[in-house]
Structure formats: C-alpha cells, structure tokens
Amino acid sequence: MAKQNIQQPKNSPKNNGHDRKELKVSAIENGTVIDHIPAFSVFQVIRILNLDNIPNQIMIGTNLDSQKLGKKGIIKVSNKYFESEEINKIALVAPTATLIVIKDYTVVYKAKVEIPDKIKKIVKCINPNCITNHENIPTKFIVIDKEDLRLQCHYCEKVTKKEVINFI
Numbered sequence: 415m416a417k418q419n420i421q422q423p424k425n426s427p428k429n430n431g432h433d434r435k436e437l438k439v440s441a442i443e444n445g446t447v448i449d450h451i452p453a454f455s456v457f458q459v460i461r462i463l464n465l466d467n468i469p470n471q472i473m474i475g476t477n478l479d480s481q482k483l484g485k486k487g488i489i490k491v492s493n494k495y496f497e498s499e500e501i502n503k504i505a506l507v508a509p510t511a512t513l514i515v516i517k518d519y520t521v522v523y524k525a526k527v528e529i530p531d532k533i534k535k536i537v538k539c540i541n542p543n544c545i546t547n548h549e550n551i552p553t554k555f556i557v558i559d560k561e562d563l564r565l566q567c568h569y570c571e572k573v574t575k576k577e578v579i580n581f582i
C-alpha cells in the first residue's frame with residue numbers, strides 16, 4: 415500500500431470540538447442530555463433532580479473543556495424527559511444549560527433553559543415566619559433579578575437570594 419494514501423486529519427479545533435459534542439449527544443438512544451452546565455453545579459443539578467435515586471442509566475461528565483464556559487459539565491439520562499418544574503430547577507442552578515431531548519438517536523428538541531418570570535412550588539421561602547413555611551400553601555415567587563438570581567415571595571415579600579436557595 416502506498417503510504418501517501420493515508421491522509422492526516424485536518425487540524426481544525428473548532429470543527430473537531432463540534433463533532434465530538436455531536437457524537438456524545440447521539441450516544442443516547444432515548445432520553446435527555448443536559449449540556450453546558452457550569453462545572454461546579456453538576457452535582458447540585460443531580461441532587462435537585464433526584465437523579466441519585468432513579469434506576470435510569472445516567473452518564474455524567476464534569477470539568478470538560480468548553481469554549482463558552484471554560485469548564486462545563488454534561489449529564490445524560492436515558493429514558494427520562496423532564497417536566498417544566500424540573501427544567502425550571504435546572505435553570506435556577508445552571509442558567510447556561512442546554513436541554514437536548516433525544517428520541518431514537520435523533521435530537522427532537524434542543525434549547526437553552528430559561529429562568530421563568532415566576533417560580534411556583536419548587537423553592538422554599540427564606541423567611542421562617544412566612545405562611546408557606548407554616549401552612550400547606552405552595553410557595554410562589556416573582557423573579558426580580560435573573561442575572562444575580564433574586565426571588566421575591568408573593569406572600570411575605572422577602573427576597574430569597576441565589577446563595578441561599580433551598581429546593582423543595
């Protein structure tokens with residue numbers, strides 16, 4: 415065999431990065447991929463979505479190189495599609511995340527998560543005297559700052575900050 419027939423792969427880091435990402439995504443038959451999670455939030459996302467308590471196949475990558483984030487995490491969950499409340503939780507702890515829904519190895523949905531204007535039920539109010547902490551009333555917040563996350567309680571008007579968010 416003539417050696418000149420062997421071609422060296424083209425050295426194009428941008429394209430290579432893209433191809434690699436596509437390969438990772440298509441490796442799942444059915445389920446959801448949460449990509450572009452800030453590396454430090456990967457395990458928090460796992461906790462708030464209760465992924466440590468489900469029997470599904472889960473692949474977790476963290477501290478992967480990302481052009482956008484520096485270091486990112488990715489979570490792939492087989493045979494699981496998240497509800498809007500769960501997606502809102504993801505948005506609160508990992509606002510850079512991208513949600514990719516795979517069916518039969520095909521991407522059927524792909525979008526960046528979005529912090530909604532209002533948050534219901536998923537977060538506890540910081541105020542110990544708030545009615546939602548004493549009676550069986552679901553919490554309700556207005557998102558007053560999406561950049562530096564601030565949630566204002568609909569009932570007591572106290573503001574819960576990103577640093578102290580507790581999920582229900």
Ligand SMILES: [Zn+2]
Pocket residue numbers: 539540541544545546567568569570571572
């Ligand atoms: Zn409150």
